[in-house]
Amino acid sequence: MVIGKVVGSVVSTRKCEDLKGNKFMIVEPIPSLKVPSKLVAVDKVGAGIGEYVLVATGSAARVDNPVAPVDAAIVGIIDDGSELE
Amino acid sequence: MVIGKVVGSVVSTRKCEDLKGNKFMIVEPIPSLKVPSKLVAVDKVGAGIGEYVLVATGSAARVDNPVAPVDAAIVGIIDDGSELE
Amino acid sequence: MVIGKVVGSVVSTRKCEDLKGNKFMIVEPIPSLKVPSKLVAVDKVGAGIGEYVLVATGSAARVDNPVAPVDAAIVGIIDDGSELE
Amino acid sequence: MVIGKVVGSVVSTRKCEDLKGNKFMIVEPIPSLKVPSKLVAVDKVGAGIGEYVLVATGSAARVDNPVAPVDAAIVGIIDDGSELE
Amino acid sequence: MVIGKVVGSVVSTRKCEDLKGNKFMIVEPIPSLKVPSKLVAVDKVGAGIGEYVLVATGSAARVDNPVAPVDAAIVGIIDDGSELE
Numbered sequence: 001m002v003i004g005k006v007v008g009s010v011v012s013t014r015k016c017e018d019l020k021g022n023k024f025m026i027v028e029p030i031p032s033l034k035v036p037s038k039l040v041a042v043d044k045v046g047a048g049i050g051e052y053v054l055v056a057t058g059s060a061a062r063v064d065n066p067v068a069p070v071d072a073a074i075v076g077i078i079d080d081g082s083e084l085e
Numbered sequence: 086m087v088i089g090k091v092v093g094s095v096v097s098t099r100k101c102e103d104l105k106g107n108k109f110m111i112v113e114p115i116p117s118l119k120v121p122s123k124l125v126a127v128d129k130v131g132a133g134i135g136e137y138v139l140v141a142t143g144s145a146a147r148v149d150n151p152v153a154p155v156d157a158a159i160v161g162i163i164d165d166g167s168e169l170e
Numbered sequence: 171m172v173i174g175k176v177v178g179s180v181v182s183t184r185k186c187e188d189l190k191g192n193k194f195m196i197v198e199p200i201p202s203l204k205v206p207s208k209l210v211a212v213d214k215v216g217a218g219i220g221e222y223v224l225v226a227t228g229s230a231a232r233v234d235n236p237v238a239p240v241d242a243a244i245v246g247i248i249d250d251g252s253e254l255e
Numbered sequence: 256m257v258i259g260k261v262v263g264s265v266v267s268t269r270k271c272e273d274l275k276g277n278k279f280m281i282v283e284p285i286p287s288l289k290v291p292s293k294l295v296a297v298d299k300v301g302a303g304i305g306e307y308v309l310v311a312t313g314s315a316a317r318v319d320n321p322v323a324p325v326d327a328a329i330v331g332i333i334d335d336g337s338e339l340e
Numbered sequence: 341m342v343i344g345k346v347v348g349s350v351v352s353t354r355k356c357e358d359l360k361g362n363k364f365m366i367v368e369p370i371p372s373l374k375v376p377s378k379l380v381a382v383d384k385v386g387a388g389i390g391e392y393v394l395v396a397t398g399s400a401a402r403v404d405n406p407v408a409p410v411d412a413a414i415v416g417i418i419d420d421g422s423e424l425e
Contacts, residue, residue: 018149033210037121059229060240123289230409230411267419271415297341317403
């Protein structure tokens with residue numbers, strides 16, 4: 001899993017039917033993890049811009065909705081994320 | 086997931102039976118994500134060259150067709166993709 | 171799989187229901203593996219900070235609990251991990 | 256998915272029973288994709304050395320044979336692959 | 341899949357119940373593949389240190405035992421691996 005900061009979001013009006021209702025957030029991994037790329041993840045916990053979150057990737061992102069074509073999901077908000085920077 | 090720009094397509098006449106009818110697009114991730122490689126993805130939403138799209142990778146690309154041997158799919162078109170560059 | 175050292179942990183109070191009860195550890199791969207990024211993994215074996223562990227990634231992290239949205243798990247403690255550094 | 260050129264093959268006589276009958280090809284991604292590593296993939300379409308092919312990775316490589324321990328498969332031959340170089 | 345040389349092994353006494361009986365080998369990909377990291381894989385074919393092997397990653401490593409939390413397995417021994425170096 002990856003810890004990162006929510007730095008933005010994107011909107012897609014024309015998308016697969018099974019993606020309806022999802023919010024797509026851009027997450028920047030915290031530098032100490034040395035994960036080189038940002039992730040685009042659906043939000044499962046009501047995360048906001050600037051919050052530090054836990055992201056699950058791969059099929060883990062679909063455990064609650066197997067038909068949605070997503071490969072990354074925000075599944076938790078870190079209590080003291082800024083201390084990890 | 087990855088946000089990228091459709092930069093090309095490829096044609097494969099001789100392919101697995103379960104790939105018939107798919108269009109294979111080449112997607113270049115937007116630079117700000119720092120994803121180093123381009124992706125080859127099947128198109129689920131009618132994306133065209135130059136459009137900014139959302140790509141799901143791994144088994145997420147097969148949620149609507151589990152027998153097709155694909156590992157990346159364009160699942161949405163970004164509303165204002167050029168602003169993300 | 172990856173061998174690494176447990177270097178920290180994170181707490182997430184606001185998280186998906188199916189993550190309740192999990193501990194999230196930060197694992198730094200041993201340098202000789204040349205894995206560039208740290209991993210965040212749930213702990214299945216009672217690992218402590220400083221211990222050398224075996225981490226399984228992807229759906230392997232959910233074999234004992236398919237509904238938990240996790241993609242990495244500590245599944246073993248290495249007997250003589252410090253010798254691998 | 257990845258587009259690449261078949262640059263070699265390997266033979267494994269001592270292997271898992273469920274791999275019997277597979278041919279293992281070495282595929283070099285086309286430079287424009289910037290995929291850094293070569294792939295070893297089983298051949299599903301009768302590809303030959305020098306041909307440009309489409310490779311599916313992960314569980315996509317097992318859609319037609321779920322018990323074979325493979326994680327990459329050549330699933331198509333590109334019509335005009337040399338133009339992509 | 342990855343071709344590599346078995347360069348070591350690790351022992352884990354305290355591990356998940358479903359890992360019992362597995363041997364964990366460290367595999368170094370052959371340089372020509374340009375895979376940057378070593379892999380830790382369970383051995384399915386009786387590979388020894390110094391042998392060149394074929395490694396399957398991801399869920400492919402669990403086709404014969406879906407409950408074992410492993411993400412890489414040695415599934416074959418290459419006939420003339422040293423020629424690939």
